[in-house]
Amino acid sequence: MLIKLTGGTVYDPKHEINGEVRDLYIRDGRVIEQPSDSKIDQEYDLSGKVVMAGAIDMHTHIGGGKVNIARMLLPEDHRADPACRSELLRSGCGNAAPSTLTTGYRYAEMGYTAGFEPAMLPINARQAHMEMGDIPILDKGGYVMLGSDDFLLRMMAAKKDQQAINDYVAWTIHSAQAIGVKVVNPGGINAFKFNQRTLDLDEKCAHYGVSPRDILVCLATAVKTLGVNHPLHVHGCNLGVPGNKDTTLNTIRAMDGLPLHLTHIQFHSYGTEGDFKFSSGAAEIAEAVNRNRNISIDVGQIMFKQTVTASGDNMRQFANHHHANPKKWVCMDIECDAGCGVVPFKYRDKNFVNALQWAIGLEIFLLVDDPWRIFLTTDHPNGAPFTSYPHLIRLLMDKSFRRDMLATIHSDAARASTLASIEREYSLYEIAVMTRAGAARILGLSDRGHLGAGAAADITVYTERDDKQKMFEKPDYVFKDGELVVRNGEIVKVTWGTTHVIRPEFDPGIEKSLADYFDRYMTMKLGNFKIHDDEIREDGRGNLTVHPCRIGGPA
């Protein structure tokens, strides 16, 4: 089957195509060069339409234990947004903690074709994959969480060499079927189990004598050496703590050029100025990001609405539980692996802190120069549900709209922010970088996020409108692997995406010490812990796509 997309205005940053009228050809799920003599089976006239690759959310909590805890915690939230069954679609629920099926449909309806779960605990990875296995249409993948696991901290305390740690990291990536590695509050989740309540960058986990700085350098080195495409994905120390911008700046300095991705950096960009002892550190953070090309970030923008925060960082979630709205929350310690904390939040525009958080996120977006190193996220659902993305895009692309919104928030917060003076408006090209080309590049997805020959035909077509929210809310067409899945913002076909993974090489000798550790301390046998390919494939719709490691790493 040969499909021709005719005359669309194409934004394909990987190939530096910035709004040029082009024809695209799709065969067998792939974008191909113009065929010389083949018959076109289907043609879409896209004249006047905007064409981009399918969008990729590189940080969204869509699967795994804490997401399901969030669902169980909030029946009233689901009741406010029931999703009806149709001939084609399964029923479910939306809002802050949507059902898996509804998650897939709503992402696709906004033109997204992939989403990555950033906090996959090794012991809970099986669940994350099972939940993601029930998310239709989207491709997915996960970053496996390390850094508070006792096995790593024991290795570090015993001063094991970096090579052994690399082997363990690679083994964990394999066992958990991951595409990247994340660290959350490095060492902090572990320290909380020993009743430590804070852990700054150079504070030591009392039991192990290891600091977050040590852990970050150790894991970032492992990730780089192994050739994992995605830099170590870091949820830093001191999330939400006023003054944490200094921790973030020190974290950047500590890396000394090692690649690092600082996630939901908005929550880590706070100063202590002003009457409320809470101020924006966005300018300093953005400057540091601009200056250090080894650093990439996603923002974790907040929006003024009900949501739920679900994080591996139970040390900080416990500290923040007083803000729970409604007043209920869950914290867990998990299997000597990590933990989680789930706290519902209602961010309010008339609350000084919330209002300034909103402004800080936008300041960061607008002050960071390089769209290839900043990604559009709300840290779904922590800052806001992913369904807020079209609104967020409008805030970035439309300064008069942004100023109108700024006029509605807590006036002291508005005054404390530099947002009013920022003239920048994102272009469609920059949006395409941030949500497509850049996201694919930083994950090492060579055939996604672009429209060149050989790319998977994940393609989104919009009608350009002045109101960018309306434009991005409802694409005209979405193709997933060459199949039309959305027309006029509605699902017309349900397909099932693949799971993206990476498999760095390691010395299998590491399994000897792991088997002993599992036998002595864990509650599961090593062999039962590892997730086998057939667990993802056996339902007949799941699949795995293995990406090569970065050149420079092992083959």
Place this chain on the structure above:
Amino acid sequence: MMTETNEAGIFKQVPSPFCGVGTDDLTIKVEDTAIRVIENGCAVNTPAFEQPLGDLKPRVVGKKVELKDAVDKAAEILRSASLPLFGGLATDVNGMRAALSLADKTGAIIDNMNFGAALRNFLVVHDSGWVNTTLAEVKNRADLLLVVGCDLESLFPRFFERYIWTADSMFLDDTGKRQVIYLGKIPSGFASKSPSGKAAKVLACPDADLPQVVAVLRALVKGAPLNITEVGGISITELQRLASQLKKAAYGVVTWAVSALDFPQAELTVQTLCEMIKELNRSTRCSGLPLGGKEGDQTSFQVSGWQTGYPSRVDFSAGFPEYDPYLNSVESRLADGSGDALLWISTFNVEKTPPKTPVRKIVVGRSGMQFDREPEVFIPVGTPGIDHCGHAYRTDNVVAVRLRKLRESALPSCSEVLSAIEQTL
């Protein structure tokens, strides 16, 4: 995927879907279709694994038929029902996925067989939340275990051996020094006795007094002055000592099993415990450990949770999932006459048969199931973890175990049967 096995048909490190605590060190011998647990069995797992294979053929009104005919009949029953009820829901992840898909399509109500008890926990989660832990944390960190209102060893025979009196623990020098305290029910045996012979401390009281006793304990933890000398037959001095122990423990764990808290408004007692645990965490660490996970209940709640947002008792008849933890029970929908067909799913335990009801019945059950009254359709299916691979959740909610196929029985899986019914509709 078959577990690696030697020529004698010996399977090692076999995970169990039956015990709820994720035992995965069983050694099992399979001869033809007969299964014997030869190492690490227990009173729960051994009989569940060794249950002989029964009927392989489905039946319609008691007559053996081909699978296709049974599936057609089941589809006919569901098609003609105005409100089908799906009860039991004791199956693996794929079985539950298929059940939810079929329920969505037929506008059914789903209700897990253990949800009445589990609701005592879920109401607490919906209302105030909790601070919990998992089994490996218990094994490596717990210096105090408070068992509230249950006889742990009869429900979970290997709990103490696997998680408390362990040879190794990362953070305790001597696991034998862990303090074990029972509040409420008295232990039926000696599993809670430490290897050096130290018996668990028991503060016994009748179940009916547990709400008061737990409320008093919480008050003492908070330091509230109390003008009484005893509650439920337990002296305040003893409870005060317990409160101090909880505060002094580095990593206390409070465990309960909702199936054993069988008294009115037991959720309030669970909530009091959970709020007490939260309060203890202001100064030290303390966590809850709710125990359950049998008959695949945790599996069913998890899958329902991610596909619908709700753990169970979901009504699909309006075209979207509606949760009502009371009205949507199979029991009440049979009693009020609104449910007019019952699909009963029970793949782990032949004893867990459907409730007595005059409505048309389909049973998708473990081979070997016997009935007082033959259901209109009975489709024997394989047991997850014996006849086919699958996934089952442990009680601590985080860990799903990969179940293995141990024998060739020719039985279809629950998920295959339910999908076939959905295809036929």
